[in-house]
Amino acid sequence: MSFGALSDIRIIDLTQMLAGPYGTMMLADHGAEVIKVEPPTGDMTRPNGPWHDDDMLRTHGGYFQSVNRNKKSIVLDLKSVEGRTVLLELIRDADAITENFRVGVMDKLGLSYEVLREENPKLVYGALRGFGDPRTGRSPYAEWPAFDVIAQAMGGIMGITGPDPDHPTKVGPGIGDIVPGMMLAFGVLSAIHHARRTGTGQFVDVAMLDAVLAVCERGVYQYDITDRIPxxxxxxxxxxxxxxxxxxxxxxxxxxxxxxxxxxxxxxxxDAPDVKADERFASPEQRSRHRDVLERLLCDVTSHFTKAELSERLGGRIPFGPVLQMDEIAENRHFAARQMIVPVEQPGSTQMTHVSGIPVKLSETPGGIHHRGPYLGEHTEEVLRQSGITDSEIEKIKAALPA
Structure with missing residues (x-):
């Protein structure tokens, strides 16, 4: 099914877990053909729940479903000659390839950017790693593995998040993965735009640490100007x-x-006239200077109202919003009107799985969630045939895969 602003783009996606798949999910949600290349064992998130109680297959955990919708899946063993040969065939008519392996993995497989560029000079090669790729700047941590919490810690966000200076805190969602994934999507699209204009592809490098630091932009100038550590x-x-x-x-x-x-x-x-009349709060500068007193007085007042009562009084009149839990979000009219909670088919269950919707709304070429996450290797034969590989060759490739 063709849809969306990116329906003429083809991505060969080697990424796993959350960061890379989130970025390619964004492209797939707006119509790009994203071909997810999985090893014979599948993406590492496939065995992860949560699961519906009646799910007897357990092939599509919530983690996998959420960020792999709208994608196709093929199985290749890139450690084999056959698998590497097929990948070279696939990238010849692709716009981009993405991967989030550790530094040097693709080079050791004989599938480095430099090798793939020889096969397709227009190819955009998107790499997402914890500390970046040496091609764009060698980090002293280049060889270190990284997950979300590492990026949040070293990228600066934990150092400014938490109840007080003694308790730095991880942000709830995996933004150490998700923000780099977003930036990967942006970088790949930017490079594809350039390649179509000039005929020249390029290497796109996103370090998880860099992406998190970019989100902490206020802390950078705050420290520089005030010489105080946020x-x-x-x-x-x-x-x-x-x-x-x-x-x-x-x-x-x-x-x-x-x-x-x-x-x-x-x-x-x-109904806080005394707070309004207090000279300590007469200006923004005064309020900032006496913030501890003001916060305490306001807390005393707001704690006498329910969220609904405060919404009735304040909603739409000043910048205000209740803190919503997921059960409240599921029933909230805003998210329903904006189609931000979307059901997808759940293999192995009579129930649907609901995933987050598409936040970027395009009036003429809307994105959409049109297909559940793929079964492992569901589209292998279809994709290989489209690449000109014969049925007999496909059978040989399948036979060479580990059992």
Missing amino acids: VPIGNGHPFMCPFGMYPAKDGHVTIAAPHQRFFELLCDLI
Whole structure:
């Protein structure tokens, strides 16, 4: 099925786990043909749950389903001559290849960027590694393996996240993987645009650490200008107040009212005239200077209301939002209207699995989630035939795979 703004793009995807597959998922969600090349054992996330109670197959855990929708799967053993030969065939008419192996793995297989470029000069080669590839700048940690929590720690985000300076905290979602994946998608698309204009492909390198540091841009200039190390300060803001999370009777809400008009309106709406009249809070600078006192007074007031009551009073009038749990998000009209929770077929179960939707909405060429994650090797024969490989050759390739 052809759809989306990227329907004329073909990606050979060797990535596994979360970071790389998230990036290629973004491309697939907007119509790119993403051919997921899996080893005979499959992507390392295939055995991971969670699972529906009635799922007897256990081929598509929630982890795998979430970031591998809209993709095709073929099985190749890249350690074999047959597997490497097929990969060379596939990249000849591909726009890009992506991989997130450790440094030197593809080189040892004889499938380095330099080798593949000889087969297809227009090819874009996207690499995503913990500490980047030496081709664009050799990190002293180039050989180290990395996962999300490592990137969050060394990229700076944990050092500014948490309740206080003594308790640095990992951000809940795996943004040490997801943000680099997003940047991989952006880099690959940028390079494909250049290749189509000039006929020349290139090497696209994303380091997980670099991507996380880029998200922490405020900390970079904050340290440079003030010569003070940014530290975790809970749910507030280092410069603005009130700006953060506040208690309610049944949970928490967020309020961002540092500007004078919003601050005065906030005080009126939550019946806090004494806070509004206090000279310590007469200006943004004063409020920042006395933030501890102001935060304590506001918490005392907001804790007397439920989230719904605060939403009724503040919603749409100042920057405000309740802290929603996933059960509330599942029932929330915004996410329903925006199609941000989407059902996909769940092999082995009578139930559907719901995954996150597509946040980038295009009016003329909308993306979509049209297919569940593929079975391991589901499209091997189809893809190989499209590449001109004969049925007898396909049978030999399949026979050479480890049992």
